[in-house]
Structures are given as structure tokens and as C-alpha cells.
Amino acid sequence: MYKNIASIPSDSKxxxxxxxxxxxxxxxxxxVDIHENEMKRFSNxxxxxxxxxxxxMQNNIMSKEIPILTKLLMESxxxxxxxxxxxxxxxxxxxxxxxxxxxxxxxxxxxxxxxNQYLLKHxxxxxxxxxxxxxxxxxxxxxxxxxxxxxxIQDLSVKCLESxxxxxxxxxxxxxxxxxxxxWFKEYINDVIEELNEG
Numbered sequence: 001m002y003k004n005i006a007s008i009p010s011d012s013k014x015x016x017x018x019x020x021x022x023x024x025x026x027x028x029x030x031x032v033d034i035h036e037n038e039m040k041r042f043s044n045x046x047x048x049x050x051x052x053x054x055x056x057m058q059n060n061i062m063s064k065e066i067p068i069l070t071k072l073l074m075e076s077x078x079x080x081x082x083x084x085x086x087x088x089x090x091x092x093x094x095x096x097x098x099x100x101x102x103x104x105x106x107x108x109x110x111x112x113x114x115x116n117q118y119l120l121k122h123x124x125x126x127x128x129x130x131x132x133x134x135x136x137x138x139x140x141x142x143x144x145x146x147x148x149x150x151x152x153i154q155d156l157s158v159k160c161l162e163s164x165x166x167x168x169x170x171x172x173x174x175x176x177x178x179x180x181x182x183x184w185f186k187e188y189i190n191d192v193i194e195e196l197n198e199g
Contacts, residue, residue: 057100058100058103061097061100061104062100062103062104062107065093065097065101065104066104066107066108066111068089069086069089069090069093069104069105069108070108070111070112070119072084072085072086072089073086073108073119073122073123074116074118074119074122076122078121078122078125078126084122084125084126086122086126087125087126087129090104090105090126094134099137102137102138103137105123105126105127105138105141106137106138106140106141108123109123109141109144113144113148114148114149117150117152117153120145120148120150120153121152121153121156123141124141124142124145124153124156124157124159124160125156127141127142127160128142128156128159128160128163128164129163132164135164141157141160142156142157142158142160142161143157143169143172144157145157145160146158146172146176151182151185154176154180154185155185155188158173158176158188158189158192161173161192162192162195162196165195165196165199166196167196167197167199169196170193170196170197173189173192173193173196174193176189177189177190177193
């Protein structure tokens with residue numbers, strides 16, 4: 001076919017493919033029964049659905065990591081300007097497990113939502129320090145914290161929203177401002193609302 005094309009060097013070999021050359025290529029079979037055939041690249045996924053594999057992996061990580069991080073949140077101290085042991089550990093989990101680390105933190109919050117104020121405060125402290133790229137899955141924590149009956153939990157939740165400087169949370173802050181009767185807290189919420197409106 002290419003014998004008369006001048007651009008092909010004289011020492012080049014022309015390879016002609018035929019059907020036999022494609023027998024072992026992963027995506028060779030493209031008919032409607034593709035999933036019934038064994039494909040080398042995905043043979044390990046035939047016995048178990050990939051979503052089920054991910055769910056099992058996530059459950060294993062959570063059963064191992066939730067008790068460890070819960071203990072650290074309870075036993076290590078936290079202070080503005082310093083990274084606590086629990087915060088360091090959570091950052092390590094995030095590097096290792098990505099989004100699953102967020103699920104660990106969410107579950108700790110849900111398990112301790114009304115009966116462990118110290119742990120919740122420490123957890124909110126960690127969430128408030130997260131950069132924009134890492135907080136999306138954890139916004140539920142300060143938003144839920146605003147409804148907590150403990151005024152300190154509410155205060156730390158507002159601090160999270162203040163540090164994030166995200167105008168999407170203005171309606172939540174306005175609602176809290178209208179509900180609260182604590183004068184110093186009302187003033188603080190108003191200051192945060194004004195800052196976000198100016199930004």
C-alpha cells in the first residue's frame with residue numbers, strides 16, 4: 001500500500017496488522033457482550049463490584065481510625081496558633097486516605113454531637129483551620145454546630161465560617177443572629193456578617 005510513498009525511508013519496515021495481532025489487547029472486544037468476556041486489565045474486578053470494594057475499604061479504615069482520632073481529640077489540648085496532636089494526626093490521615101479522612105471526622109462529630117463538648121470544640125478548632133481545598137466535605141460540621149445548644153460550640157462554629165470568608169454562609173449567620181439572645185455573641189455574629197458583606 002505504501003510502496004510508492006517517497007517520505008518513507010528505504011530501510012523502514014512496514015508492519016501490517018491483522019486480526020490475530022489484536023487478540024490480547026484489553027479493549028479488543030467491543031460488542032454488546034463485552035462484560036461477559038474475561039479482560040486481562042479488569043479481571044480482578046469481576047468477582048466483586050468496585051463500589052463494594054471501596055465501601056469495604058472505607059469501613060475498615062473507619063473502624064480502625066475513628067477510635068484513635070476520637071482518643072486524640074479527647075486527650076490532647078488545643079490552642080489558637082498551635083497544631084494539636086489530633087490535628088497533626090488528621091492531616092496525616094488526609095494525606096494517606098484523602099476523602100475518607102473527612103468521613104472519619106464527620107462520623108466522630110455525629111457520634112458525639114450532644115454529649116462530648118470538649119471533643120466537639122477541638123474538632124471545630126481543626127475544621128476551622130482547614131484550607132479552602134480541604135473543607136468542602138466538612139462544612140456540615142460548623143453548620144450543624146450552629147444548632148448545638150452549647151454557646152461555645154456555636155461560637156466556634158461561627159469562627160469557622162468567619163475564617164473561611166465564604167459568603168454562601170451569610171443566610172445561616174443571619175438566622176443565628178436573629179435567634180440568639182446573648183448580647184456579646186449577637187455583636188460578634190453581626191461583625192462577621194459585616195466582614196463577609198464587605199469582602
